[in-house]
Amino acid sequence: MTVTLADVAARARVSPATVSRVLNGNYPVAESTRERVLRAVADLDYVLNGPASSLAAATSDLVGVLVNDIADPFFGIMASAAQTAIGAGASGRGGGEKLAVVCNTGGSPERELTYLTLLQRQRAAAVILMGGSLEAPERLAATAAKLSRLADAGTRVVLCGRPPVEGDAHAAALVFDHRTGARRLTEHLLGLGHRRIGYVAGPADRTTTRHRLEGHREALAAAGVPEGPTVHGPYERASGHAATAELLARDPDLTAIVASNDTVALGVCAALRERGLDVPGDVSVAGFDDLPCALDAVPPLTTVHLPLHEAGTRAGHLAADAAEPAPDGHETIPAELVVRGSTGAVRG
Amino acid sequence: MTVTLADVAARARVSPATVSRVLNGNYPVAESTRERVLRAVADLDYVLNGPASSLAAATSDLVGVLVNDIADPFFGIMASAAQTAIGAGASGRGGGEKLAVVCNTGGSPERELTYLTLLQRQRAAAVILMGGSLEAPERLAATAAKLSRLADAGTRVVLCGRPPVEGDAHAAALVFDHRTGARRLTEHLLGLGHRRIGYVAGPADRTTTRHRLEGHREALAAAGVPEGPTVHGPYERASGHAATAELLARDPDLTAIVASNDTVALGVCAALRERGLDVPGDVSVAGFDDLPCALDAVPPLTTVHLPLHEAGTRAGHLAADAAEPAPDGHETIPAELVVRGSTGAVRG
């Protein structure tokens, strides 16, 4: 029923081996033969059988990109950049590009492991893990074990926005400097005169949550300012909205709120507006991630800019083997303060 | 080096066939044998070889989800829902779930075709095409041809948010009622007294752009109100921002602006604020898509709600064969007007 390589070979009057060589383009073939084969391919509308090809070659063109939340532009931007970088990379087997596919783990370690197994089944060429991870020890161990098994099987592993696995040299790691970014952000607010600062943290037990919170606390400690109320919640609008009520209940005199994430910051803004509070007149709001899709329609916010596009591109190149990893496997990606407007100073 | 099914069979003292049956769980096996096999699998840390499995079975567990822009939550939300629905569907071959992977076409028909070919290579179990498409005839024909070839090869094809292909009964189509939604939106503005309404349309030649614009014009025509200025641009913030300047230049007395998309609407709001115009006091802004991540931090907007999550879920079920398609293959998904606040009336 379906056209096979042998059919193409017959029509082109060559051996299957020759067709394979033409298709993979990694072997010298006479130009005339080559043309004859390509014409036969076109005539027969032949499509290579991926599974057969992968089986025989013991590798595939699949590159898995695991993200915590595909509905969050934070991941969308990185994934998009990675996918472009991968597709544009060196042409792989099967006469073409690599197939970069995005897998949505929803932040669940179980689903993450499931996807990794699935990709391992497929003999994926590479795997990119994007975003922070849960910090539960057994989970980390399970993931680390799976990753090193993947690496052993020849799958390239790239960590993007996630701390390197302890004692695992297999994976290239691109690490955002959340801590410094968060510290700068809080330093900025302190510089504007704020002394009562609330903090909406991300989900507990996540690396990003911890690192950002640590930076925040560093800044407070250095300035000798006591820590204000802190509330944890998922990286979602609703979370910022609910947290705001909680923070104001705990300290009605807050003059600033730091959100662990832009999406959360938007929720904070909405909640403040509902209460008749002016942003940033009454309460200053600061965010993190600098998502282009979220920010300039709301009052001027100060945020920390993470170069998502660049990070994703770099991850893609590493995954596609189109770039050399750093000697020690780690690369730190700077987080840069972006101040929008200048009305965030404390009144009086 | 790598553990194969035969190794497992040897250790469990059964035949390879039996191991396969245990793993696929679609054949009766004695409980004791079954346990022995599973223990051997665990002991050896065996992972099924996907390509070999797909080759022998002539199908795979891969489901491709093609989206126009993975960085846009519009697609992220639908893709996420679809992925969940697919994973939760009937357990397929290989002892588990289907692998739903999202592919970012960037709205380019070439990349779309490339991905479809790649998925065809992989003998994908299903393909979901999300979002509107370009209307260039040759492109439509090329895509249609590819899709029917996929369908012939046993791949289920689902269209989600894209009009059905002419004369192609292979694909199940979930169609958003953009036209009615857009009509209602403009009717609402007209009801508030607006008579000079600008329109920021999506990219030219896209089905969504055309349908939304048609609905807008229907409402104007029915009310005998002349069409205001219209500007085309991509579905991005920057586009709304730039378009606003253009619209106001063409008609400084606009009292309302309809954006073809929420992301664009945010850009419009930002541009208006920069000009010192109050939203919706001076100019009323209306959006489309009702993205939860975009809307309630800005002034009350009126939008059209598209049930993205529901649509994505439905698409996933259809792709996973966990639901029956409608008899004629089409399903229309309603677009519902959402009015936020009530201050959008024309002044005086």
Next chain:
DNA sequence: TTGAAAGCGTTACCAG
């Protein structure tokens, strides 16, 4: 530069 043939690891059919 090309051809022949030996696998690659599973599945599924046919016996038992």
Next chain:
DNA sequence: CTGGTAACGCTTTCAA
């Protein structure tokens, strides 16, 4: 309920 064994379609030495 279990075992034996042809496919499945391609890649890749090894020769020519």
